[in-house]
Amino acid sequence: MSQFFQIHPENPQARLIRQAVEIIRDGGVVVYPTDSSYALGCAIGNKSGIERIRRLRQLDDKHNFTLACQDLSQLGSFAKVDTKAFRLLKTLLPGPYTLILSATREVPRMLLHPKRRTIGLRVPALPIAQALLAELGEPLMSVSLIMPGETLPMSDPYEMRDTLEHHVDLIIDGGYGGIEASTVISLVDDQPQVVRVGCGDPAPFMA
Numbered sequence: 001m002s003q004f005f006q007i008h009p010e011n012p013q014a015r016l017i018r019q020a021v022e023i024i025r026d027g028g029v030v031v032y033p034t035d036s037s038y039a040l041g042c043a044i045g046n047k048s049g050i051e052r053i054r055r056l057r058q059l060d061d062k063h064n065f066t067l068a069c070q071d072l073s074q075l076g077s078f079a080k081v082d083t084k085a086f087r088l089l090k091t092l093l094p095g096p097y098t099l100i101l102s103a104t105r106e107v108p109r110m111l112l113h114p115k116r117r118t119i120g121l122r123v124p125a126l127p128i129a130q131a132l133l134a135e136l137g138e139p140l141m142s143v144s145l146i147m148p149g150e151t152l153p154m155s156d157p158y159e160m161r162d163t164l165e166h167h168v169d170l171i172i173d174g175g176y177g178g179i180e181a182s183t184v185i186s187l188v189d190d191q192p193q194v195v196r197v198g199c200g201d202p203a204p205f206m207a
Helices: 014-025 046-058 072-078 085-093 129-138 157-164
Strands: 004-005 030-033 039-042 066-068 099-102 118-122 138-145 170-173 181-185 193-196
Touching: 004 157, 014 030, 014 039, 014 129, 014 170, 030 129, 030 157, 039 099, 039 170, 046 138, 072 085, 085 099, 085 129, 129 138
Parallel strands: 004 170, 030 170, 066 118, 099 181
Antiparallel strands: 030 039, 039 138, 066 138, 099 118, 181 193
16 A cells, blocks of 8 residues: 655645655655646666656556656756756756766666667756655656546646556645646757657747
8 A cells, every 4th residue: 555645836845845755765755746636756777666667657668667756967867958958947847857978877777768869867956856856866767647548647646646546655745736748858969859748848849
């Protein structure tokens, strides 16, 4: 049975955030809200947690996982960001974007795209996600909470509890979530490439 924490979306309770991070550090898989949709997450080096998420989402080994980072400086430890990209990201993050960038050696091999050594990175703006990342002190391995056979992320925390209570260790109820995933932008090549249009405005990358 998973735990179920009701955390205030604007003023997250510090005690519950600390308990949630303890669960993550102890190898747990959690459901948490971001500024796009709810996501599944686990610690960056948690191999069994990543496998549990793969099974739950029915993902193959080619699926790109995302590292949710607290800020741009943390993101810069895990991805190669040149000056031009940094200036662009500084104006847009935190926000509902996933950036695909070339990974540094800090990223575990099991999280990388098998051929390109790339990684997806996010800096979510939502206070609950920010509080979790600040307390954790490292990125959270994340993937959108879209169940097999569905095209939209789950948005109702009580429905999540009914569906997932035997499959995850913690569900954070931060209110109803969005039903649109983040906008995915590849910054691997010289020109930004919009991979998926979601709830983040892709216009800044199309100039």
